[in-house]
Amino acid sequence: MQTATRLERMHGHLALDFTLKQQRTRLTVREHRPPLQVVRDFGLADGTSFVHLHNVAGGVLAGDQLTTTIKLAASTKAQLTTTSSTRIYRSDGEQIAYQQVQATLAEQSLLEYWPDTTIPFAESLYQQQTRIDLAADAGLCWWEFLAPGREAYGERFAYRQLRLDCDIYALGRPILLDRMRLQPSLQQLSNPLYFGKYSYLATGYICRVGWDAVQWKALEAELMAFAASQTKLGRCLWGVSCLAAHGLVIRGLSSNSRDLLATAFDYWRFAKQALYGTTPNLPRKIY
Amino acid sequence: MPNIGDFWLGYTGVVMLTNAFAQLKLLQLADSALPIGSTAHSYGVESLVAEGQLGVAGLGQFMRAFIQESGQLEAYLANQAWQLADATAFDQAWLDLNDHAAAFKPARESRHASAVLGRRLLGLALQLEPLPRWQQASTLAQSHQIETHHSCVFGLVAGCLAIEAEAMLAALLQQMTLSLILACQKILPLGQVQAQQLLWQLHPTIKAVVAQTPHMMLADLAPCSIGLDGASMRHPLLGTRLFIS
Numbered sequence: 205m206q207t208a209t210r211l212e213r214m215h216g217h218l219a220l221d222f223t224l225k226q227q228r229t230r231l232t233v234r235e236h237r238p239p240l241q242v243v244r245d246f247g248l249a250d251g252t253s254f255v256h257l258h259n260v261a262g263g264v265l266a267g268d269q270l271t272t273t274i275k276l277a278a279s280t281k282a283q284l285t286t287t288s289s290t291r292i293y294r295s296d297g298e299q300i301a302y303q304q305v306q307a308t309l310a311e312q313s314l315l316e317y318w319p320d321t322t323i324p325f326a327e328s329l330y331q332q333q334t335r336i337d338l339a340a341d342a343g344l345c346w347w348e349f350l351a352p353g354r355e356a357y358g359e360r361f362a363y364r365q366l367r368l369d370c371d372i373y374a375l376g377r378p379i380l381l382d383r384m385r386l387q388p389s390l391q392q393l394s395n396p397l398y399f400g401k402y403s404y405l406a407t408g409y410i411c412r413v414g415w416d417a418v419q420w421k422a423l424e425a426e427l428m429a430f431a432a433s434q435t436k437l438g439r440c441l442w443g444v445s446c447l448a449a450h451g452l453v454i455r456g457l458s459s460n461s462r463d464l465l466a467t468a469f470d471y472w473r474f475a476k477q478a479l480y481g482t483t484p485n486l487p488r489k490i491y
Numbered sequence: 492m493p494n495i496g497d498f499w500l501g502y503t504g505v506v507m508l509t510n511a512f513a514q515l516k517l518l519q520l521a522d523s524a525l526p527i528g529s530t531a532h533s534y535g536v537e538s539l540v541a542e543g544q545l546g547v548a549g550l551g552q553f554m555r556a557f558i559q560e561s562g563q564l565e566a567y568l569a570n571q572a573w574q575l576a577d578a579t580a581f582d583q584a585w586l587d588l589n590d591h592a593a594a595f596k597p598a599r600e601s602r603h604a605s606a607v608l609g610r611r612l613l614g615l616a617l618q619l620e621p622l623p624r625w626q627q628a629s630t631l632a633q634s635h636q637i638e639t640h641h642s643c644v645f646g647l648v649a650g651c652l653a654i655e656a657e658a659m660l661a662a663l664l665q666q667m668t669l670s671l672i673l674a675c676q677k678i679l680p681l682g683q684v685q686a687q688q689l690l691w692q693l694h695p696t697i698k699a700v701v702a703q704t705p706h707m708m709l710a711d712l713a714p715c716s717i718g719l720d721g722a723s724m725r726h727p728l729l730g731t732r733l734f735i736s
Binding site: 288366369371377378379380381382383384385386391392394395397398399400401405410424428431435437441442443444445446448453454456457 | 533539542543544545549552553556557560590591593594595596597598599600712713714715716717718719720721722723724725727728
């Protein structure tokens with residue numbers, strides 16, 4: 205019997221609402237269906253609700269359809285992280301492992317998303333669709349980290365297909381449609397158009413709706429200088445760029461994951477200081 | 492029926508041309524010598540070369556992937572714009588299309604290059620032949636303070652000139668590819684004959700993208716050029732640059 209037919213396919217769902225109560229952000233889990241869970245929320249000193257997202261299956265299996273909706277009410281602040289890497293298991297047939305995240309940020313809210321690395325196993329098929337809608341003065345710090353596979357097992361770009369989309373809208377208009385389809389058997393990923401000599405990818409989106417273009421250009425210059433200091437040819441490359449409006453994107457390519465994870469937080473430290481005049485809290489993990 | 496060289500101006504500004512005359516206009520608009528500055532940008536290639544990531548040996552493979560990824564995106568945008576040439580609900584569709592064009596380009600420098608080329612092409616087209624739809628596209632962009640991107644303008648201009656979509660797409664991709672090869676000639680030891688051979692060898696890839704484009708939907712688009720995008724982001728930091736930042 206094939207693995208895909210032996211395993212029950214999961215239609216997991218998580219619906220998280222963040223609301224403001226007595227100047228602190230509180231989480232209400234409106235709905236949760238396995239394998240998605242929330243460990244609990246912790247209140248940080250600045251009133252932010254800090255939440256660990258947990259997938260009890262340990263990863264996404266072929267045929268799984270997992271959806272998460274995140275709603276931040278006006279003036280709320282939430283920080284989300286994962287309890288471990290997102291493992292994408294192999295697919296024996298044509299079943300795709302699918303995850304969808306939809307985040308809606310109301311006026312003056314702030315969402316920080318610090319997931320662990322996504323690790324697509326050999327022969328995996330995975331699609332991840334993220335859509336983020338930002339209202340006036342909403343802020344965002346969203347990171348994604350992608351490994352080439354289980355390198356310790358000798359897997360490197362051995363997955364069949366990854367489709368990763370992140371569409372960000374501000375005030376109803378698209379400011380970034382960041383999408384990629386990676387198929388190592390059809391694309392030569394060592395081509396410098398894709399990964400070149402590198403194998404790990406980090407992407408960060410930093411937004412605050414309403415900040416004008418001049419301010420973004422100044423922040424871009426500051427972060428670009430930092431990116432230049434962190435770029436080491438043959439080991440790690442960084443780039444920073446303003447979006448069409450309301451934000452900027454940070455892209456890192458590296459030959460290892462540590463360089464990306466450790467540096468990503470520094471970008472947000474610079475940016476949060478510029479955008480909000482405060483210092484961010486790093487999720488309690490080993491980077 | 493019109494004779495060769497005749498044209499008829501409809502209320503939306505659609506010009507019906509004989510095929511040969513339309514092709515002549517397409518040749519002019521897709522010429523790399525068109526004064527819109529298409530050879531002033533490297534879209535990050537200059538950084539890749541400076542970093543030692545791209546050389547002549549890997550150029551063919553790089554260009555093939557470039558056409559399949561970035562070329563497919565630009566072809567989609569141009570095809571959508573081409574369909575707007577005689578659309579009755581034009582205004583919002585034109586604004587949305589250019590919004591999408593900007594949102595699909597994460598690197599500011601490449602996005603800006605696309606917007607500059609689009610603005611210049613539309614301006615030039617209006618000076619060559621002030622068709623009402625082109626004027627409408629330009630006025631809308633100004634009043635809504637949006638950029639008009641090159642592929643969108645190219646598609647719209649071609650559509651209004653009744654140039655066939657397939658020919659328009661092939662010409663756009665040819666121009667895009669040639670511009671990048673010409674850029675490579677300035678920074679790599681790539682001879683003129685070699686450059687022409689490379690372009691010739693890329694025709695099957697261009698043909699495949701052209702064939703695929705009419706079937707593409709917005710949701711299908713997933714153009715991946717993470718390496719080139721990052722290089723475009725780093726381009727302003729290069730100590731010496733031949734191309735615009």
